Amino acid sequence: MPNTDRNQGSHATQGNNGQSEMNGAESLVKTLLACGVDTCFANPGTSEMHFVAALDRIPGMRCVLGLFEGVVTGAADGYARMADKPAATLLHCGPGLANGLANLHNARRAQTPVINIVGDQATYHRPFDAPLTADTEGWARPVSVWTRTATDAASVGADAATAVQAACAAPGGVASLILPSDVCWDAGGKVGVPLAPLPVPKVSPDAVQQAARLLRSGQPTLIVLAGTALREVPLADAHRIAAATDARLITPMSNARVSRGRGRFNVDRVPYSGDVARDKLAGIRNVILVGAPPPVTFFAYPGKSPRPYPEDAEIHVLARPEQDLAEALARLADELGAPSVSVPASVAPRGIAKGAVTSEAVAQTLTALLPEQAIVVEESVSFGRAFYPGTVHAAPHDWLQLTGGAIGDGLPLATGAAVAAPGRRVVALQADGSGMYTLQSLWTMAREKLDVTVVILANRKYAILLGELAGVGANPGKTALDMLDIGNPDLDWVQLANGMGVEAARAEDMERFAELFGMANGRRGPFVIELVI
Amino acid sequence: MPNTDRNQGSHATQGNNGQSEMNGAESLVKTLLACGVDTCFANPGTSEMHFVAALDRIPGMRCVLGLFEGVVTGAADGYARMADKPAATLLHCGPGLANGLANLHNARRAQTPVINIVGDQATYHRPFDAPLTADTEGWARPVSVWTRTATDAASVGADAATAVQAACAAPGGVASLILPSDVCWDAGGKVGVPLAPLPVPKVSPDAVQQAARLLRSGQPTLIVLAGTALREVPLADAHRIAAATDARLITPMSNARVSRGRGRFNVDRVPYSGDVARDKLAGIRNVILVGAPPPVTFFAYPGKSPRPYPEDAEIHVLARPEQDLAEALARLADELGAPSVSVPASVAPRGIAKGAVTSEAVAQTLTALLPEQAIVVEESVSFGRAFYPGTVHAAPHDWLQLTGGAIGDGLPLATGAAVAAPGRRVVALQADGSGMYTLQSLWTMAREKLDVTVVILANRKYAILLGELAGVGANPGKTALDMLDIGNPDLDWVQLANGMGVEAARAEDMERFAELFGMANGRRGPFVIELVI
Secondary structure, eight states: OOOTTTOSOOTTOBOTTSSBOOBHHHHHHHHHHHTTOOEEEEOOOGGGHHHHHHHHHSTTOEEEEOSSHHHHHHHHHHHHHHHSSOOEEEEEHHHHHHHHHHHHHHHHHHTOOEEEEEEEOOTTTGGGOOTTOOOHHHHHGGGEEEEEEOOOTTTHHHHHHHHHHHHHSTTOOEEEEEEEHHHHHSBOOOOOOOOOOOOOOOOOHHHHHHHHHHHHTOSOEEEEEOGGGGSHHHHHHHHHHHHHHOOEEEBOSSOSOEEESTTSOOOOBOOSSHHHHHHHTTTOOEEEEESOOOOOOSSOOTTOOSOSSOTTOEEEEEEOTTSOHHHHHHHHHHHTTOOOOOOOOOOOOOOOOOSSOOHHHHHHHHHHHOOTTEEEEEEOSSGGGGTTGGGTTSSSEEEEEOOSSOSSOHHHHHHHHHHHSTTSOEEEEEEHHHHGGGTTHHHHHHHTTOOEEEEEEEOSBOHHHHHHHHHHTOOOOHHHHHHHBOOSSOOOHHHHHHHTTOOEEEESSHHHHHHHHHHHHTSSSOEEEEEEO | OOOTTTOSOOTTOBOTTSSBOOBHHHHHHHHHHHTTOOEEEEOOOGGGHHHHHHHHHSTTOEEEEOSSHHHHHHHHHHHHHHHSSOOEEEEEHHHHHHHHHHHHHHHHHHTOOEEEEEEEOOTTTGGGOOTTOOOHHHHHGGGEEEEEEOOOHHHHHHHHHHHHHHHHSTTOOEEEEEEEHHHHHSBOOOOOOOOOOOOOOOOOHHHHHHHHHHHHTOSOEEEEEOGGGGSHHHHHHHHHHHHHHOOEEEBOSSOSOEEESTTSOOOOBOOSSHHHHHHHTTTOOEEEEESOOOOOOSSOOTTOOSOSSOTTOEEEEEEOTTSOHHHHHHHHHHHTTOOOOOOOOOOOOOOOOOSSOOHHHHHHHHHHHOOTTEEEEEEOSSGGGGTTGGGTTSSSEEEEEOOSSOSSOHHHHHHHHHHHSTTSOEEEEEEHHHHGGGTTHHHHHHHTTOOEEEEEEEOSBOHHHHHHHHHHTOOOOHHHHHHHBOOSSOOOHHHHHHHTTOOEEEESSHHHHHHHHHHHHTSSSOEEEEEEO
């Protein structure tokens, strides 16, 4: 039976002093704003109605609706990758969180700060096990650096301030605050005091000197750069080091954000294929990690090593992910007395590609037409193989990727990045199979009039899996082909986009693609190009 | 480092005796078939390729592809509700499972048997924490009655047989079998021996006699029927009891499957609104549970009881969910000496409704036009209020509902039900907001040419939430309305359906709706009607 003293619903009532008392939801919104969190990606439900009402009463929070929670969480990830500060989510109970988990998994792998707010049953209602009741905390914890269930209106403001501090602690992560509905509606809310950001630890002098010794030894050495080391300044320092020592630079296959393009230093990625990677990295004796875990193949394969580098290479850590990566690289470059180096001159662009649609042709046209300071979101492992290496000389841009392998992140990331960076064009290079996971993103792009050019790479199959099945050594029969072929019927992305209020057109050759791509980038709002490949 | 003795990938190799040795995946497929599991709803990934290859080599398993895991798990739920036996799922790693969790939550609340197979990293690859690695077991456990991670090829067949037994143990549930890729590809698979179904315990004589005493007492008594008590024969016995004792019968608001329509006994549901329910159940002194939990409101509201029945009513259990509900009702009716009763005569149908689209008008047209033995899948809490009470006199049919409140279950349930029951028309009454969660279901309906008539109830808002916000006492402002209104832009379901290969048309009045509904039910394959409300 409920504690009837507690659940009398005294939201926004008059206190004894005649002042309007805050309820918990209002204190939460005010705390988030005080902490600089001013954007909320939301798909609310009944248990979040007092939070929604508080958002209404308190100005300053931009609320962006997603029609599915995977859109919401992926957009929060894309937003923070570009804004360098977290957005909030607003999800509905355990199952609403569950729908958002895959993209929170990607955010976890991207080390993205997210204030993940999950409404839930009232504290006293939970024991009755009503239909929506689920193990909300249990589902949140594996993707979160911090998880807490708020217990009352008086403390939820302080909870929120702690969540922001936890999410932003280097390298960044998901802070999940579970919000029972009575915590929102009860009176007595107090605005939480914003907490100072936790300091980012610097690497020790020993770590710098040990790395310098290895690099001076003349042994073939690989430096693996990840996280914030992939911004423009630390990349320049990494290139100083490489030029002075013959070390090779590389990044993981998938990265949250890389600053690249004309006039910037380029770094290759570890190839997706373990065989190709082992060929590329043959002879390496030392691996120095800068904010990266030791490279590993995406999956295991019978009889193959899980390591894309030689088995006898030694692993050394210059900086752990939670340390100051840029500072570590600058100190190492100085320790080595490495002179500054210039970015290699860009080759003249070859102009737009013509004729048949190939991965290389798309990269060539991207190089010719990508707008200055574009944000490229890439989710296309198979057909997209040439995109990254082929766009080194495109206009300066940021490149965002699927970091955790949970497909269906590209369109949400593009949505959030566009919210974070008005004035910059977002270009989403999206495989059709994974695009179908979170196609609801297109509707949010239309509603918010986001400047996104979506290129759907329509091969009408799970191409990556056909390759993997061949690797199994099987000649695929009808059953297997039916599970890997997403044609029959073909998806019509022009109609799907139109159905969600986004203009769209189809291209079947490179001339038409260039025409549409140039037009789309020059207009305001979203546009979908279905590129049949 | 990997154990290279183990990961040599000896799949389908020749044994010493010249016979082809089974790998783990093949033993798993053969075990499932031996246990009567012959349908697999799938969205596979790389780690499942050996399982896919095994499905190719071994005939007998119908594989149905879903373009999102929420489709897969919801379809497995709908299938088993109609087939009265489980289907298998095939999901890809932790994040693929995560995408399917919301509808597994609904399956858990529906007590549906599901063999939930989740591929995962190879056992020896897991410690390397490759990007897709996640807490697969941790996410599975809250929705599962049984969870196990297979450890080797020799035992995975026995694991699968145990999973089937566990899923089918009354009242039914999700059995999650996590399948590392090396367990699939290693040689030495052994077909698991199907295990005898666990017996369904009967209720004790004491429970029957106690219920009979209560019912004879003359006190106002409510009998709450759930689960298998909602099939035709036990409903008739419940009506014998009610007629003999003046007890009132009721079912939970949401049920997995109810057999109803012309010539069958009808039972009302507990109203969604706690206030309405408490009015309806005023004066009840005893509540007798038959496979049901004590009724509880869906959510808590400030100052309201979580119970939809009087606070001083006493709860009694005739049968727990895992007991034989039909047998308990038959014994109780006999104990009471209750004579058999006839189903009340049906009123003559009023013909199709004309003019404006209302909930009552839709129910009237459904009553007039619902095909014999239709399967109605309903996911529409707000506009759908008149559907259930208004279709008591429709042709005999089964009624399937969203059981766990995790929206986005209707279209997947309809997909699975149609796979399970060829020859019966499935009618999905689907709110637009929740339909958007798993709209990918339409593609599966097209590919499999499923006989489903989808009626999208297009109000272009989260209508249930507008009501809830009003209940909070707030006059919604722009921020709130923007989060509860899914217009701007309007969704065009005709284009969305066409984009996935499903024919569709729009109705804005009841005449057009009747015309389309009759036409759709008379053809083969799926058809979508966007009913603007």
